[in-house]
Amino acid sequence: MVSTESQKSSHSAKSLILVAWLFVGVPLAWGIYQTGHQSMGLFRATSSAVTPTTMPH
Amino acid sequence: MAVLFFLDKNHSLAKPGFNRWLVPPAALSIHLAIGQVYALSVFKVPLTRVIGIDQSVAGDWTQIEIARIFSIAIVLLGLSAAVFGRWLENAGPRKAMFASAICFASGFFISAIGVHLHQLWLLYIGYGFIGGIGLGLGYISPVSTLIKWFPDRPGMATGLAIMGFGGGAMIGGPLAQILMTHFHSAHSVGIVEAFVVMGTIYFCFMMFGVFTVRIPEPNWKPVGWEPSARKSAMITSHNVDVETAFRTPQFWMLWVVLCMNVTAGIGIIEQASPMIQEMFKGRATPAAAAGFVGLISLFNMAGRFFWSSTSDYIGRKPTYMIFFLLGTALYIGVTFTGHQHLNSVALFVLCCLIIISMYGGGFATIPAYIRDLFGGSQVSAIHGRILTAWSVAGILGPMLVNHIRQYEINRGVPLTDAYSTVLYTMAGLLLIGFVANTLIHPLNAKYIHEEQSGTEPVTGRPAHQ
Numbered sequence: 001m002v003s004t005e006s007q008k009s010s011h012s013a014k015s016l017i018l019v020a021w022l023f024v025g026v027p028l029a030w031g032i033y034q035t036g037h038q039s040m041g042l043f044r045a046t047s048s049a050v051t052p053t054t055m056p057h
Numbered sequence: 058m059a060v061l062f063f064l065d066k067n068h069s070l071a072k073p074g075f076n077r078w079l080v081p082p083a084a085l086s087i088h089l090a091i092g093q094v095y096a097l098s099v100f101k102v103p104l105t106r107v108i109g110i111d112q113s114v115a116g117d118w119t120q121i122e123i124a125r126i127f128s129i130a131i132v133l134l135g136l137s138a139a140v141f142g143r144w145l146e147n148a149g150p151r152k153a154m155f156a157s158a159i160c161f162a163s164g165f166f167i168s169a170i171g172v173h174l175h176q177l178w179l180l181y182i183g184y185g186f187i188g189g190i191g192l193g194l195g196y197i198s199p200v201s202t203l204i205k206w207f208p209d210r211p212g213m214a215t216g217l218a219i220m221g222f223g224g225g226a227m228i229g230g231p232l233a234q235i236l237m238t239h240f241h242s243a244h245s246v247g248i249v250e251a252f253v254v255m256g257t258i259y260f261c262f263m264m265f266g267v268f269t270v271r272i273p274e275p276n277w278k279p280v281g282w283e284p285s286a287r288k289s290a291m292i293t294s295h296n297v298d299v300e301t302a303f304r305t306p307q308f309w310m311l312w313v314v315l316c317m318n319v320t321a322g323i324g325i326i327e328q329a330s331p332m333i334q335e336m337f338k339g340r341a342t343p344a345a346a347a348g349f350v351g352l353i354s355l356f357n358m359a360g361r362f363f364w365s366s367t368s369d370y371i372g373r374k375p376t377y378m379i380f381f382l383l384g385t386a387l388y389i390g391v392t393f394t395g396h397q398h399l400n401s402v403a404l405f406v407l408c409c410l411i412i413i414s415m416y417g418g419g420f421a422t423i424p425a426y427i428r429d430l431f432g433g434s435q436v437s438a439i440h441g442r443i444l445t446a447w448s449v450a451g452i453l454g455p456m457l458v459n460h461i462r463q464y465e466i467n468r469g470v471p472l473t474d475a476y477s478t479v480l481y482t483m484a485g486l487l488l489i490g491f492v493a494n495t496l497i498h499p500l501n502a503k504y505i506h507e508e509q510s511g512t513e514p515v516t517g518r519p520a521h522q
Contacts, residue, residue, distance in 0.1 A: 013076050020082040023265060024089060024221070031227030032358075035351045042348025042406070 064267075066149030071271035077206040077279070079269055084199030084218035086266035087154055090259040091161055091195040092225015094134075095354075097127050097184075099233045103246040107172055110246055118177055126185045128451075130164075133189025135448030138197045142441025143299055145194070146434075150202045150270050157195035158263035164188025165256030169249045195263070196222065196444070200424045201437035205273050208433065209282045212373070212425040216365025219421040223358030229255075289429075291374060295505045296432030302439045305504055307430050310493045314377055315423055316446035316453075317490030321384065321483040322416025323454030325409055328462070328476075329353055335472050336395050337402050349406060356410040357417040364418025365425060373426040374494060380415040381491035387412050388484035392477045420447075430500055457482060 062068070104123045105113045145153040164184040171179025199218050207214035236254055240247030278284070284294065302308050325332070330346040341349075368376040387408045392398075394405040427439050458479050465475040 013074070017076055017078050017082075020079050020265075020269060024082045024085040027228050027262075028085075028089060028221070028224050031224055031231065032355065034231040035227045035354050039348045039351035039355065041344040042346075042352060 064149075064152040064155050066147070066152070066272065069149055069151040069270060069272050071273055075271055077273075080199070080203060080206050080271065081214065081217045083154075083266040083269035084203055085221040086262055086269075087157060087195045087199060088218050088221030089225045089228060090263050091157070091192045092222040093229030093255070093259065094127070094130055094188075094192055095223075095226035096228075096230035096233060097130070099230050100237075100248060103237055103248055104172070106246050107175060107248065110243065116175075122177060123180075126180050129181055129185030130189035130192060131451045132448050133186055134192040134196060135445045135451075137190040137193030138441035138444040139193075140441075141190075141194055142197055142438035143435075145198060145441070146201065146299075146438050149272060150198050151267055153194050153198035154263065154267045154270060157191045157198055158260050158267065160187050160191030161195065161263065162191075162256040162260035164191060165252045165259070169252035169256070172252065173249045193441070193444070197437045197441045199266070199270065200440055201433070201435070202270060202272055204424065204428050204433050204436050205277070207279075208284065209279055210366070210369050211428050211433075212365040212368040212422055213362070215424040216362045216421040219365070219424075220358050220361040220417075222420075223354070223361050223417055227354055227358070232258075289372065290499050291372060292429045293432050293500055293505070295500075296434035297430075297500065297504055299435045299438035299442065301504050302431045302435070303442060305500060307497055307500060308439070308443070310497045311423065311426060311430070312443050312446045313493035314490050314497070315419060315443055316450050317486045317493065318377075318380055318384075318416065318419035319447055319450035320454040320457070321388070321486045321490075322413060322419070323450055324458040324479065324483050325412055326353060326357070326416070327455045328458050328479075329409070332476055333402070333405065336405065336476060337400075338396075338473055340402055345402075349409075352406070352410060353413050356414045360414025360417035361421035364415065365421035368422045368425060373422055373429055374497060376418070376422055377426075377494045378491065380419055381487045381494060384412055384415055384487045385484045385491070388480045388487065392480050395477075396473055430497070 101120055101123055105117050105120055108114055108117045141153070164187045167183030167187065168180045171177065171183055200215055203214040203218055204211045233251055233255065236251035237247040240250035297305075329350050330343075333341045333349050334343065334346050364376060364380075391405060391408045391412075394401050394408065423443060424436055424440050427443065428436050431439055461479045461482055462475050465478055466472065
């Protein structure tokens with residue numbers, strides 16, 4: 001009986017930790033996605049840019 | 058009053074069985090919120106169009122006037138962290154987090170009134186002054202608690218929280234843009250509504266941290282962990298009071314270390330977009346520059362966690378040695394990536410991203426360095442005072458970069474080469490930081506108060522790991 005209660009307590013603690021991390025993790029992941037999406041501009045712009053045949057002055 | 062009673066330090070003491078992994082999310086909720094300050098620039102253009110809506114007209118605020126809001130907030134961050142650090146140690150993290158949430162959200166609400174009435178001074182007082190106090194309190198509030206919960210991995214624990222400050226801009230920037238677009242109309246730029254919604258969201262978000270944070274019992278330690286297992290001359294087993302720490306050479310060397318690291322990093326952050334476009338004219342477009350700025354934010358955040366966690370294994374002093382030596386080499390290396398030498402955008406970006414990761418790492422590793430040198434009892438208070446180095450660097454870094462660049466242009470140096478002297482100057486600053494870090498030695502015994510020793514036997518009940 002005691003071990004069942006302690007198992008329940010352990011499960012609820014793990015669930016609580018998961019919820020807590022999701023609470024901060026989801027907005028952070030959204031922010032990282034937004035920034036990562038913006039960062040793609042660097043690769044698109046530099047890969048599509050024509051490499052100059054002469055050195056710029 | 059019942060709520061204030063709940064905020065007392067005694068009421069945030071962890072009950073047996075409390076899992077310490079609930080504390081980092083609590084700290085993150087505060088830092089992710091206050092990190093929004095780095096995204097304040099998204100309001101810059103709309104704030105210059107409060108009257109004209111689609112364009113600036115006579116009577117609208119100028120960008121220079123608006124830029125002062127950020128400056129006031131950052132200066133107040135450093136000052137409030139220094140002033141309230143000691144109070145925080147006595148009041149506990151819950152009360153400090155609550156005060157931070159009240160100040161930060163009030164900053165938004167007062168600023169909303171300021172925009173509505175078109176009174177700029179209300180934005181200075183609101184977001185700048187009161188919000189700035191919220192930033193300072195929020196920044197240092199979870200640090201001491203995290204270090205007490207994670208004596209085995211203090212770098213990783215504080216790195217997790219301070220990483221949130223870097224990540225806050227990534228949430229705050231897009232969120233502000235979505236809200237302003239949603240509330241934009243023929244009669245409004247949508248800032249008033251956006252400020253009110255953001256103030257409310259951030260207050261609720263920070264309340265999660267207030268209700269979740271717990272402090273361990275005195276001298277608590279993780280099950281199976283023995284402090285002596287990782288004994289090092291640079292890690293004290295005693296506790297030093299903030300006033301005593303303030304008088305030690307180690308405090309001031311740490312101050313210089315942080316100041317130099319931040320000054321050099323801010324130089325890149327502040328000029329990232331124009332620098333890449335001017336050094337690689339015709340190759341780096343504005344879209345590429347925006348992407349570069351985004352990558353900088355990501356590496357600034359990731360570096361906070363990576364470097365502070367690494368410092369748990371290699372030590373704080375060697376970590377800063379890497380920052381300063383590798384940073385110096387990379388700053389010099391960046392000058393060779395330009396069009397006259399390697400002409401490589403990829404190498405330029407790579408060097409800058411490593412530098413920025415170390416800039417973030419410098420912020421995140423300093424609390425653990427403080428804990429190693431002065432003990433864990435007053436880390437937040439000492440950290441608060443050392444953060445004044447950030448305020449100084451916030452002024453010094455951009456000023457150095459802008460003045461040196463302008464000086465070079467005025468004396469006829471081409472725009473593509475105008476950054477070389479700037480980069481060499483930054484490398485020089487890092488060398489000063491290297492010397493300061495070299496001079497950091499274990500604390501002299503005369504500063505250690507035996508009555509505050511943290512070496513008593515552990516009496517607290519173990520909590521879950």
